Amino acid sequence: MEKQERKLTVDATLTSLDEVVGFVEDSLSTTSCPMKLTMQVALCIEELFVNVASYAYENRQGVCTIRLETQHTDTDGIVFIELTDSGKPFNPLEKEDPDITLSADEREIGGLGIYMVKKSMDQVTYDYCNQKNVLRLEKSWHIA
Amino acid sequence: MEIRKMQEGKGLIMEIDGRLDTNAAPKLLEEINESLKEGVGSFVLDMKNCDYVASSGLRVILNAQKKMNALHGTMVVKNVINDVMEVFEMTGFADILTFE
Numbered sequence: 001m002e003k004q005e006r007k008l009t010v011d012a013t014l015t016s017l018d019e020v021v022g023f024v025e026d027s028l029s030t031t032s033c034p035m036k037l038t039m040q041v042a043l044c045i046e047e048l049f050v051n052v053a054s055y056a057y058e059n060r061q062g063v064c065t066i067r068l069e070t071q072h073t074d075t076d077g078i079v080f081i082e083l084t085d086s087g088k089p090f091n092p093l094e095k096e097d098p099d100i101t102l103s104a105d106e107r108e109i110g111g112l113g114i115y116m117v118k119k120s121m122d123q124v125t126y127d128y129c130n131q132k133n134v135l136r137l138e139k140s141w142h143i144a
Numbered sequence: 145m146e147i148r149k150m151q152e153g154k155g156l157i158m159e160i161d162g163r164l165d166t167n168a169a170p171k172l173l174e175e176i177n178e179s180l181k182e183g184v185g186s187f188v189l190d191m192k193n194c195d196y197v198a199s200s201g202l203r204v205i206l207n208a209q210k211k212m213n214a215l216h217g218t219m220v221v222k223n224v225i226n227d228v229m230e231v232f233e234m235t236g237f238a239d240i241l242t243f244e
Contacts (some may be wrong), residue, residue: 014166014167017165017166017167018167021165035227036227036230039195039196039227042196043196043198043231046165046166046198047198047199050166050198050200100235100236101236101239102240103240104206104209104210104213104240104241105210105213107206107240109203109206109207112199112202112203112235113198113199113200115199115235116199116231116234116235119234120234
């Protein structure tokens with residue numbers, strides 16, 4: 001079983017997005033995580049980070065810390081990711097899921113990102129502690 | 145992300161090259177708002193070179209579909225790779241768009 005733990009702290013702005021997504025992809029590229037899953041995890045982190053960058057600090061400056069932990073063998077593995085910000089308390093998971101059965105003209109545009117995160121990860125949780133928003137997600141893989 | 149645009153009569157084709165992420169989505173939105181107007185009867189979005197679509201990108205694609213509906217035209221999304229197709233399926237977009 002191989003393990004790694006990495007951490008990245010960036011300004012909570014959209015200009016940091018490439019760095020955040022790159023960090024997740026680089027970290028997973030050294031594991032047995034399949035490409036497709038790497039893309040899914042990167043996409044989820046993008047959605048959550050964009051939320052933080054867009055809403056957490058309103059007009060103030062602030063940072064977002066991403067802690068990533070992996071454990072893997074040649075065939076199996078798991079990734080845990082934690083996103084932390086010190087912005088206003090906000091639980092994105094409480095947002096109502098969009099109605100994905102509506103036609104194009106009836107469709108609203110919000111809520112899709114969080115919905116994708118909930119659908120594609122094994123576990124997503126939110127905590128507010130020590131004046132920090134903490135989002136944790138987890139995804140495992142098995143290569144047949 | 146790069147966008148290539150080709151117009152033939154009433155038909156418009158846009159090819160997306162690269163990631164349609166949150167930073168790229170506004171660029172596509174601008175192109176779509178500029179290009180999809182009166183006189184465009186069919187719109188083809190070619191995604192063969194696009195390997196990543198975030199929800200912001202999905203919203204822009206939805207916006208294009210709404211525009212084409214309002215123009216009484218047609219829209220087709222072409223050559224979507226499997227991993228991206230899964231994103232369309234997960235979000236119900238597979239049912240509201242036309243793929244080729």
